[in-house]
Amino acid sequence: MKKIITLLLFTGLLASAGAITGSEIIEKSDELQSFDTQKSSGSMISHDRFGDITSSFISWSRGDREFLLEFTNAEEAGQKVLRVNDTMYLYDPDAEETIRLSGSALKDTLFGDISYEDVSEGNDTLDTYNAELVGEELKKGKQCYKVELTAKKRNAPYYRQLLWIDKSTFVLVFGEYYSKRDVLLKNIEVLGVKEVGDKFVLSHLILRDLIKGDSHTEMKLDDIELNPVLEDRLFTEEALF
Amino acid sequence: MTRGFLIRLAAKNLLRYRRRTVITVTVLAVGIACYILLDSMLAGTRDESELALIYYEMGEGRLVTPEYWRDWKNRPLADSLEDPQGLMRALDEAGVPSAARTEFTATAVVRTGIGGSFPVLVSALDPNEDRRVNRITDTIKTGRFPRPGEDGAAVGEWMAQDMGLAIGDLITLEVTDRWGSREAMELEITGLVNSPNAQINRSFLFVTLDTADDYLSLEGAVSHIQVTLPLGKRERDRKLQEITRIAAAYGTEFHGWRDWSADYLAVAGGDMASSGVILFLVFIIASVGLANTMLMSVMERQREMGMMRSLGMKDGGLFRLFLYEAGLIGLLGSAGGIVLGLMGNIPMVRYGIDFTWMMRDFDMGYRFTGIIHGVWRGESYLYSMISGVLICLSVSWFTLRKQVTRPIVDEIAS
Numbered sequence: 001m002k003k004i005i006t007l008l009l010f011t012g013l014l015a016s017a018g019a020i021t022g023s024e025i026i027e028k029s030d031e032l033q034s035f036d037t038q039k040s041s042g043s044m045i046s047h048d049r050f051g052d053i054t055s056s057f058i059s060w061s062r063g064d065r066e067f068l069l070e071f072t073n074a075e076e077a078g079q080k081v082l083r084v085n086d087t088m089y090l091y092d093p094d095a096e097e098t099i100r101l102s103g104s105a106l107k108d109t110l111f112g113d114i115s116y117e118d119v120s121e122g123n124d125t126l127d128t129y130n131a132e133l134v135g136e137e138l139k140k141g142k143q144c145y146k147v148e149l150t151a152k153k154r155n156a157p158y159y160r161q162l163l164w165i166d167k168s169t170f171v172l173v174f175g176e177y178y179s180k181r182d183v184l185l186k187n188i189e190v191l192g193v194k195e196v197g198d199k200f201v202l203s204h205l206i207l208r209d210l211i212k213g214d215s216h217t218e219m220k221l222d223d224i225e226l227n228p229v230l231e232d233r234l235f236t237e238e239a240l241f
Numbered sequence: 242m243t244r245g246f247l248i249r250l251a252a253k254n255l256l257r258y259r260r261r262t263v264i265t266v267t268v269l270a271v272g273i274a275c276y277i278l279l280d281s282m283l284a285g286t287r288d289e290s291e292l293a294l295i296y297y298e299m300g301e302g303r304l305v306t307p308e309y310w311r312d313w314k315n316r317p318l319a320d321s322l323e324d325p326q327g328l329m330r331a332l333d334e335a336g337v338p339s340a341a342r343t344e345f346t347a348t349a350v351v352r353t354g355i356g357g358s359f360p361v362l363v364s365a366l367d368p369n370e371d372r373r374v375n376r377i378t379d380t381i382k383t384g385r386f387p388r389p390g391e392d393g394a395a396v397g398e399w400m401a402q403d404m405g406l407a408i409g410d411l412i413t414l415e416v417t418d419r420w421g422s423r424e425a426m427e428l429e430i431t432g433l434v435n436s437p438n439a440q441i442n443r444s445f446l447f448v449t450l451d452t453a454d455d456y457l458s459l460e461g462a463v464s465h466i467q468v469t470l471p472l473g474k475r476e477r478d479r480k481l482q483e484i485t486r487i488a489a490a491y492g493t494e495f496h497g498w499r500d501w502s503a504d505y506l507a508v509a510g511g512d513m514a515s516s517g518v519i520l521f522l523v524f525i526i527a528s529v530g531l532a533n534t535m536l537m538s539v540m541e542r543q544r545e546m547g548m549m550r551s552l553g554m555k556d557g558g559l560f561r562l563f564l565y566e567a568g569l570i571g572l573l574g575s576a577g578g579i580v581l582g583l584m585g586n587i588p589m590v591r592y593g594i595d596f597t598w599m600m601r602d603f604d605m606g607y608r609f610t611g612i613i614h615g616v617w618r619g620e621s622y623l624y625s626m627i628s629g630v631l632i633c634l635s636v637s638w639f640t641l642r643k644q645v646t647r648p649i650v651d652e653i654a655s
Contacts, residue, residue, distance in 0.1 A: 101315075154420035154458070180418070180458070183425040211350050211415050211425050212358050 022131035022147045026163075028170045030125055032200045037062045039225040040201070041072070044111045048215035055111055064124050066235040080240050081116060088116050091240035098240055113186070113209040113217040125149065128156045139164040139174050140189070158185065169193070171200045184210050196226045247558065251565035258538065265527075265534045266574045269633075272523030273578025273625045278585050279519055281615035282594065287509045288616060293438035294505065296376045299498040300340070300467030304328065304488050309464065310496060316345050318419040321462035328466060328491045335483040337470075338373040341463040342366050343453045347414040347426070349446065354405015361400070361446045363414065365453030365463075374469045377436060377447070384408040384432030387449050393431035397442040399601060401433050408432065414446075418457040426456045468495075524628065527574070528636045535567060535640050547653035563641050564634060571633030575626045582622070589615030 043056045055076055059069040067083040078093035088101040101116060110116045125131070129149035137146050144164040151159050159180040164173045175188040192204030201224050208216040233239050255262045295301060305313065308320035322328065325341040332339040343365040350358045368378045368386045378386055387393030394412060406412065407430065414426040428448065435442055453459065468484060470477050481495075488495040499506060539546070546559060593614035 151422065154422065156422055159422055177423075179424045180422060181424065181456075183427075185415075185423055185425060209415075211413050213350070213352070214356070 020133065020145070022133040022145075022149075023126055025133060025145050025147050025165055025170065026125050026129075026131045026149070029165050029172065032170050032198075033202070034064075035061075035199060035226045037227050037230045038201075039228045039230070040221045041223045042203075042219065042221035043073075044114060045218040045220075046111060046113070046215065047218065060230055060234055062230055062235060068234055068239075081110060082235065082237065082240055083116075084235055084237075089237055089240060096241075098237060111217065113207045113212070113215060114219065118207070128153050129161065134162075136167070137164065142173050143167045144173050169200060172202065186210060192220075194221070194224055196224055199226055201226075244561075247562050248565050248569075251562055251569055254538070254562075254566055255569055261534055261537065262570065262573075265530050265570055266577060268530050269523075269527040269571070269574025269629060270577030270581055272527055273575055273629055274581035274585060276519055276523055277578065277582030277621055277625060278589065278615070280618060280621040281582075281586050281589055282613055283515075284618050284621075285589075285593070285614045285616045289437070289613065290505065290509065293436070294502055295498055297380065297436045297438040297441055298375075298377075299501055300374045301470040302484075302495055302497040303465040303467050303501060304339075304484070304491075304493045304495050305465045306492065307494050310494050313501070316464065318343070318345055318417075318457060318459070318464060319421070321419060321459060321464050322466065322493060323462050324491070325461070325463045325466055328487070328493065331487045331491065332466070332468060332484065335480070335487060337468050337480055337484055337487075339466050339468045340366065340371045340374040341450060341466050342371070343450060343457070343459065343462075343464040345416060345453070345457065345464070347416045347446075349404075350413040350415065351404050351406060351410075352413075353407075353410045357404070358415075359404070360444075361414070362444055363394075363416075363446045363448060363453070365448045365450045367450045374467050377434065377441065380434050380436035380441075381432045382435035384430070386447065387428075387431045387452070389449050389451050391431070391449065392426070392428050392452055393448070394428040395432035395434050395447040396430055397445045398433040398435040399439075399442040400444060400446075401430070406430055412446075416457065419459050419462070422458075424456050426452070428452075524632045527629075528632060531567065531570065531633055531636045532640045534570070535563060535637050538566070539563065539641060543647075544653055547649045547651075550649050551653070560641060564637055567633045567637030568630055571630035574633070575629030578625055578629065579622050582625070586615050586617070590617065 038061045039058070041056070041058045043054055046053045054073065055071055056073045057069050057071050059067065061067045065083070065085045067081075069081045071077060071079045078091075080089075080091040082089040082091070090099040090101060091097075092099075110118070128151065130152050132148045132150070133145055134148045135146040137144055139146075142164075143166075145167055147163045147165060149161040149163065158177040160178040160182070162176040162178070164175070165171065166173050171193050172188070172190050174190065176184055177186040177188075179185055187208050187210060189206045189208075190202050190204070191206060192202075194201045194203040201221065203221040203224065204219070206216050206218050304322070306320050306322055309317055309322075312320070321343070322341075329339045329341060345363050345365075347361055347363050348358050349361045366375075366377075367389070372378055381395060382398055384395070386395050396406060396412070401407070410430045412428050412430060414428065416424050416426055418424050426448075434445070434447065450463065454461065470480050484495045549559065550556070591614075593612040595612050597612070
């Protein structure tokens, strides 16, 4: 009997030594989607019961904390959103003024179901969440790791997240976002991924606000340039004008 | 020539050209009456809005943390007041009634009626405690205020009508808690609020403090404490000093309702300024009419003027004669305008004008809900009288100063 228990323990230890953890999956996923700098252009399409609205944009980012987005469609041409660390600035060329956003205002809608925070979120998931691998599942036709993220900081935008991450590429396939009271607030579905060098960029995704229920917003990236040289001036308030 | 003689002569001249005098005086009187009525209405609007702001929205002022005050338009719950009970006890001891509130913004999602989502301002309060400072709990038109511990909400009646909401319906609020984490509040509509404050009826939603505390992870903190003040100026000033002292002792700041209502005050100030613009326009119109009257009067009476000057009347005397004529027109026009204004203002003060149709659908920043009552403003009558006479005198002075100095021969030959 003692021999059997020892064997079982040994087998268990071997299995755990070879198993990947939730944190490792998230770390790998973040790493594959992290770039020094990025420039991309694309569009956001909001679908709701009143119809579709499309906006096009160009965006630039450097690291996790600097991000600039400029709308290029005729209706919103010249409107810009700049994030530098935890502060966001909005610029409207018609008003010729900059609005500074911080705190809860970052949760406000930028476009459709996408908030300012959503578009400028960095790839520093493990700083904010504890990750646990809770299983493996077939999701959207792909074999995935199912990882549960639980907020370890009170300022995490969502208290809990369930992420399905492609086992072969470590790219997000589907995600669910829950509140502290376990209300499913949003989900994200990744429809397209572009491989640029040794990195992956989510190039086509759908965000659904499940509280509003009757709407979803699609985001497409058409042109993606990784690690371009970006001027320091680009991520300053003065550059908005 | 004596002043009395010149004034009598000016009065006779006005009577000689009765039709012209009546038209000019009437124009001036109607303009002044319009100004008086508009001023009365705007002042009434301002007074009613201010009372609605104080009684139903702001109290006389709020105590907040300095950090909250710096960013208050974003309602930063992260900078909430940590020990509201201690602060309220201190205010109580100083004889200042106070009530804790937490105000936050949310996106309301409605699935009944026409459905959809819209921004709302949510005020969390303890109905029993809030009565000491505000009157909002007395404005429930249908249903009731949510009870402590109940996930319920009382909503502005206009908002409920617009969204097709009724008592018993469910509403979801998308919110961000004190720490920045997203949450969804599932609430049942328990009552509809119809207050004399249009903003409350249009865009406010009320929940209890403990519901807000629970969903927003406030852990006993509140966004602010509202206070009320006595009416007498001396007592009021004394209490204000007390409040400021207590606020400082608790690391907070007191800001009166005017500090929180800069947007409203800008609108009201703009409208009061516009009444001044109207007065200016009235006088421009009256000035043109008056200048025309005086010029006509001079042109028609060239020979008469030449005759009077040849008989020994000095230029100065002649000039004063015309100025007296203008002054009398100003006096009559102003007096007529004041009488008309007084008569028009009586029903405005007593019955008011019902603007419900407009306030229901247009948000102009004012807080009153419908009927505007005029007020009696002695200064506007005084301004009207002085301005009416002064404008007539100055217009005449500019118009006539060259006309009465032509050579006597030219005047008699004209």
